[in-house]
Amino acid sequence: MNPRVVSIVLNAHLPFIPRPDFPMSWEEPWFFEALSETYIPLLEVLDHLDADHVPFKLGLSLSPVLCHLLRDETLLSHYLDYVDRQIEFGARELARTVGDSLLHPLARAYYDRVLDRRILFTERYEMDILKVLNLYQKKGRVEILTTSATHCFLPLYAASPEAVRAQLEVSISSYRAIFGKNPQGFWLPEFGWCAELDSFLRAYNFSYTMAEPHGVLMGEGEARRGCFYPVKTPSQMFVLIRDHYAHRDIFDPVSGYCASPVYLNCYRDAGYELDRGLVESFRGELGARIPTGLKYWAQGREGEERGIYDPQRAQAEARMHARFFLDNRISRLFQAGEYMTETPISLCACNADNLGRFWHEGFTFLETVFREGADREEIQFMNPQDYLFKQGLPGMETVIPEFSSWGTNGYAETWLDSSNDWMYRHTLRSLERMVELAERFPNDSGLKERALNQAARELLLAQSSDWPRMLYRQEFPDYAENRVKMFLRNFTTIYEALGSSYISTEWLTTLERRHNIFPHLNYRVFRRKK
Secondary structure (H helix, E strand, C coil): CCCCCEEECCCCCCCCCCCCCCCCCCCHHHHHHHHHHHHHHHHHHHHHHHHHCCCCCEEECCCHHHHHHHHCHHHHHHHHHHHHHHHHHHHHHHHHHHCCCCCCHHHHHHHHHHHHHHHHHHHHHHCCCHHHHHHHHHHHCCEECCCCCCCHHHHHHHCHHHHHHHHHHHHHHHHHHHHCCCEECCHHHHHHEECCHHHHHHHHCEEEEEECHHHHHHECCCCHHHHCCCCECCCEEEEEEEEEHHHHHHHCCCCCCHHCCCCCCCCCHHCCCCHHHCCCCCCCHHCCCCCCCCCCEECCCCCCCCCCCHHHHHHHHHHHHHHHHHHHHHHHHHHHHCCCCCCEEEEEEHHHHHCCCCCHHHHHHHHHHHHHHHHCHHHHHHHHCHHHHHCCHHHCCCCCCCCCCCCCHHHHHHHHCCCCHHHHHHHHHHHHCCCHHHHHCCCCHHHHHHHHHHHHHHHHHEEEEEEHHHHHHHHHHHHHHHHHHHHHHHHHHHHHHHCCCCCCCHHHHHHHHHHHCCCCCHHHHHHHCC
């Protein structure tokens, strides 16, 4: 009997961070934490598995925004400055906790980890995360997918073909510039799907995408194998279906593995709890405290006092949960296989930060899944592309999935409700104006072309799904609102300047320096297709 297939796909994305004028701007710690807690640890796991010849396979979606941040020399230099502050802080914490038998080992582990990762990042990885990931892609271990240019929630713009095409074209050109080839898989931002996207994705030669189970099972057509086998759309796009139970087993906030009380409390940072004098070097704009990365407390149980974190106990728990995860996947796949002649698949898809930045033990869990899974003959790990290559196209049902996403209630509620609906009338109006500009100035060059390209950047950034999500969840809502208004205000300033034939070169140059994403962007991507 052929082994059942488990396919793990991670989505790596961060909101755009404008190039700061000074180190430690307000939003920079998001990037610093993600790099230290998610992307470098992920590479460590890949290195360990590769060195031990463990036959792992992993899918990884890299957003063009994140790729830009990982290559921004100014941001990376600020990151090294931040790590140096962590090292200095760690040395002071070693001295402060020397008599504490519980805190001192944690301070030592933190200090050693920061030192090790600085060496890894600067010497082994040469400060180029993307280069290392591309190496694993060439080895056939990692399949790198792309997503829309600024992680735009596409269903809400599907009625405007120019918006979707621009997001896809910029994404593909960015991917090709970094990895030297075209992507095959497309990660739907926030798993947002609507039927109109089918023709767009196929027109740009994407082979497959992924969707939520309720979207496929409630779609037009019959998916008789449920979420255990992909379907195809009328345009011959493959759609893999996310395993809802795999995600629930890990990330359910009450019963999921990551809710274990022994795991590290990733939201309780020493930078917010120690006396201000002890964390003076971790002050951001206007003197606000920022995370140090040092965390002493376990999650504990709701309503109980949180205890000191026990790393050995937490690591053992993560390895145990990895075995539970494998047992559950094998059990469900074999139950499904009794009713199938094809090879069933469990697609485990989630945000990469959920395994690192927001679950400290997540990469111990992931590494154990691959190591333990390699010893189990009943399953094998495959990338989505490898799995689809071995399946028979005639055996797949044709289905047009229903409008769906992940997030609250499984539709677009997170990205369109009373907290954020105001922004869409402005982004859609700006989109109409951008199309107008692209049609009115088809062959311009010099300063005017620079202004048009910058207008396109501002519009793309305003369309990011990060801003409506933050507004809905009330996570930094003022910041998200200001970001959207700033991008749209910049766009409108350029639009009006082009109408009056006067552009401030100094203002435009400053804006290009701060919002320097997509340096080779051509505003003509917004022209109407004949």
